[in-house]
Amino acid sequence: QVQLAQSGGGLVQAGDSLRLSCAASGRTSSINVMGWFRQAPGKEREFVAAIRRIGDFAFHADFVKGRFTISGDSAKNTAYLQMNGLKPEDTAVYYCATSTQATSRSASTYNYWGQGTQVTVSS
Numbered sequence: 001q002v003q004l005a006q007s008g009g010g011l012v013q014a015g016d017s018l019r020l021s022c023a024a025s026g027r028t029s030s031i032n033v034m035g036w037f038r039q040a041p042g043k044e045r046e047f048v049a050a051i052r053r054i055g056d057f058a059f060h061a062d063f064v065k066g067r068f069t070i071s072g073d074s075a076k077n078t079a080y081l082q083m084n085g086l087k088p089e090d091t092a093v094y095y096c097a098t099s100t101q102a103t104s105r106s107a108s109t110y111n112y113w114g115q116g117t118q119v120t121v122s123s
Helices: none
Strands: 002-007 010-013 018-026 033-039 046-052 058-060 068-073 078-083 092-099 110-113 117-122
Touching: 002 092, 002 110, 018 033, 018 092, 018 117, 033 068, 033 078, 046 068, 046 078, 058 068, 078 092
Parallel strands: 010 117
Antiparallel strands: 002 018, 018 078, 033 046, 033 092, 046 058, 068 078, 092 110, 092 117
16 A cells, blocks of 8 residues: 655645645555646546656656646655646645556546645636
């Protein structure tokens, strides 16, 4: 079992920045990738970014490239999502998750999920 504890998020104005954190515990050796997804009201959960647990490879959804950056601290089993230039359309609940598969963007391949954190961007 892997447990994920998320922190960060909140209410900000358009153009502001936020950093989300996701700390993994438990069977962390089983983690290949740590990723971030988001889900806005009435919409499906969508992939945002992911990083290999050892931190050697990261990938982002096209719609966040240049604004969001995922990073990781393998010693702490923690992934971060730095979000800059936030827009109202970034408003969603953000979830971190872990997968045993490399380079996966599909939520169905992620087997452990954090509790979610609300990010609200006002215009």
